[in-house]
Amino acid sequence: MTPEFVIGFAREAIEMTLTIALPMLAIGMVVGLTVSIIQTATQLQEMTLTIVPKIIAIFIALLVAFPWIMDKMVTYTRTLFINLPKYIQ
Template identity: 60%
Template structure:
């Protein structure tokens, strides 16, 4: 296994991890901005008011995106296992 192959495999793994985290991070960002605007408008500065909606929305986003995420992870793992003979050369 050459260093180029290691770098390429590492790059693919990092890209996949970022790609899989994107739906939850995007939902958390949108909900966080909405709650911040709501807090600024009502002048309520409670920390749990931002934390609970973000956690709930991220959980819902995870439930909705889970089949897609599993498909991506299974494809990556399948490709990794199928290419083991190439990596051992």
């Protein structure tokens, strides 16, 4: 194994992780920003008003994106196992 191969392999794994996490992170950010704007406008500063909508929104996003996430993970894992003999050499 060359250093370039290891770096490429790690880069691919990190890209896959970020790709899978992006929908939930983006929705959490949008909901958090929206709730913060509403809290600022109404001058309500309750922590539960920030956390509960984020949890609900991220859970719904996870349910909606789950088939896509599983497809990405299965494809990545299948490719990893198919190319395992190449990685060993």
